[in-house]
Amino acid sequence: MTHATYENPVLNADWSDPDVVRVGDDFYLTASSFGRVPGLPLLHSRDLVNWTLVGHALERLEPEEEFRVPRHDGGVWAPSIRHHDERFWIFWGDPDRGVFQVNSPGIRGPWSRPRLVEAGRGLIDPCPLWDDETGEAYLVHAWARSRSGVKNRLTGHRMHPDGRSLLDEGQVIVDGDLLPGWFTLKGPKLHLHEGRFWILAPAGGVATGWQGAFRSRGFFGPYEERVVLEQGDTAVNGPHQGGWVRTAAGEDWFVHFQQRGAYGRVVHLQPMRWGDDGWPVLGAGGTPVAAHRRPDLPPQPPAAPATDDDFPGGRYGRQWQWTANPGDGWAVRHCADGLRLTCVRSPGAGDLRVLPHVLTQRLPGRPCTAEVELRLDGTEPGARAGLAVLGDAYAWIGLERGGDGTVRLVHRFAEAGAGPERDAARPAPAPAGRARLLIEAGAGARCRFSYDLGDGPRSAGPVFAATPWRWVGALFGLFAAAPAGPGPAGSATFTRFRVTPR
Template sequence: MTAPATYRNPVLNADWSDPDVVRVGDDFCLTASSFGRAPGLPLLHSRDLVNWTLVGHALERLEPEAEFARPRHDRGVWAPSIRHHDDRFWIFWGDPDQGVFQVNAPAIRGPWTRPHLVKAGKGLIDPCPLWDDETGDAYLVHAWARSRSGVSNRLTGHRMHPDGGSLLDEGKVIVDGDRIPGWFTLEGPKLHRHDGWFWILAPAGGVETGWQGAFRSRGFFGPYEQRIVLEQKDTDVNGPHQGGWVRTAAGEDWFLHFQQRGAYGRVVHLQPMRWDAGWPVLGDDGAPVAVHRRPALPPQPAAAPATDDDFPGGRYGRQWQWTANPGDGWATQHSADGLRLTCVRSADAHDLRRLPHVLTQRLPGSPCAAEAEVRLDGTEPGARAGLAVLGDAYAWIGLERAADGTVRLVHRFAEPGAERERDAGTVCRAPGGRARLRIEVAAGARCRFGFDVGDGPRFSSGPVFTATPWRWVGALLGLFAAAPEGPGGAGTATFTRFRIDDL
């Protein structure tokens, strides 16, 4: 089959937030923010910048572990940078409550080192290293989170030890956005050396309505001059900014960036990039492209990060993340297929947003239907398991053990700020404690819930639920098993044949 001559944006149509990319040989590797989910720092691979697969994660658990024993959706791993130096991959990121961290590995699939704190402090975000091959010097630039530090709209630069483990000075503000008329919320810097200049590609103006800027200076500590190199103009791509510049082996330049799309999170676009009078020009003369000629790279089979899962041997695929650091025994491996989740006891069993033992993946950015089969083996009254759409508000459909021992099909939801969920539709019995669950997600992230308990598929009588994001994070699809507080075990639930299909 002949590969198409063009591609269509977004190339990653889900919440791969704050992407950065690096090329090593013929391989392109991308990482993204993961905030409080574990494992963190997803690792994606491509040979053509259009088709991407998820190959792993660089961070198994967030540290300090006790801090992330419960969901912290707006904390943890903020915008990372990925680089290749001295035959190793390096990822730097900022935890706004702790400081700048780093991990490294000899190959993209690892093994990755444990997190190393390069610079401690509140509000340190969006770090990016640079090893200058011309001089042997190393540098680091980072932005600031006003919520933690009271400082924002400026970039701070440091000299860095070449081993990437420490900084050699106290740092200096090298770009002050307050001194640039009309600029605000300057963040997300990516540092490069090109054509005798130090380059910082950094967005400003906020994720909803901002733009991508380029800064250049002959010396790392400035002074820098700037231009806007990508903005919405007359397109429907709001706030096109924060991403990574990569050059192919043949010398073509490309830029991957995100677009904030509400409940769908930050989807990733690919822009052509050229140089004019010493400055980069992104997209179509500074406007995002919707369709464009593919990069001049060998044709590749169509590919996308995995979503479907049969859970062979009780193991879940790398597309899944817990909403906090996982605990022992939440998922049990066994000899058959199917994900066996323990009905973990919790005082928060009636608010999924507070549960750390929810297994999640990203909500696709186009209309789709998510479907899973579940069997509830939990014998404790109140034991439950289901399929959810999670955000500031959430809704789920699934099974619950009643006080009389029967299993019921239930559909529940909770509004933003609500302390407990409420019934959303008709409750019916589920013979054999089994059900097929379905969520159809239409345009605008409008979700319709359906089920089959053996007497033919039905849609619930509840209202259509509109998915909502969390702070910084798009809505998530989730599988869970839970039970009220109490002594002893509460049993398990087994999920089989999880699928996401286009609508």
């Protein structure tokens, strides 16, 4: 390998359903955020290989009452990002409510409040297109069978050029049921290229699917189809669902995801060219590349979305998301000694999967060690705080105040489903109310937990195999909680969070 090549994945964590746009010399990427808050992450790059997280376009999820609790299968599904009329536009589908959009004059905002463009259950994966030559605008979307009973088809609409509403009831423009071998067609991205409408859309399911391309002289069809990227003899399962972008120099590239179990949907970059027959050719003749020549763009220093956090002034970084809309006072502002989380009282305090006040970030796709220092100031029996690996099953390590007022180090886990927490190791006295907590996440997302109470690291419990949630990879989480009851229950302070490659 040389400095002139890159390796896939270029984003080795759960940046699900990516889409990308170029504005001048800058590239911007957004991804699904489902029920986590803030939503619609915004990533920036100058070379399509090195990316940084620069913000989010969605401060809270609406309606407010529906997202006061975790909803990992709701919220923001498969957004599309475009730049039109000197504004950024992001459209997405909420499978329970319909098609939404936000827009902004700059990537860092201010972003508009979400606008419901089209109401309806099961409307997902929308993508707009403005035809600058005719002044007309269009939108295409897919369907979620879980909400509508419909799937495997793409519906097209004329859209008002202001992006605020649709102008017709729409019609099916690609019916996957009429294409032999095609199933679970979704995630369309709409483009104009050399006088044709193009829809780049995946099919075949998350784990084993492929990338399709459809072309037509008219927006409403008829469309021809072709498979343009599939696994072949590579190790990249289900390479599909992403976005096409062209550099200022005229090079074409395609970003897509690969489902990797507990790691979620990691992002690959594929070279793209147009064949003599006018169809796009992705990767190495239609199969994914593991490494390739970098885009012909100015060299950039290595960069990746942040993971470490010193919580300056008590603030947490952009990489953190709550598992639901946050409440006032969950994080104490202007704290000089770290991130202070309130031990929020909740009847579900014994199951992290139902708590909205868990602060999370993505599990890296490579082996790593996560560590954080914790001080428990929770005053009520049952007050607890810790570091977790969250999914359908979860495990955590941290501190808990017992009924006798003492603090102890605990390590607990819960199996997939609604089973209760169980001890993964015997509790240990932690009289100082402090601990350094560590999770070594090895190959296959197999996690070993350990702790240091001031006398050196000690292992805690057996290996825990991290699991994904529905549509979402596993997450690292920080939390503070207490059983339901009156009055304040104290707080917990986290300092020096680090994620170190292994």
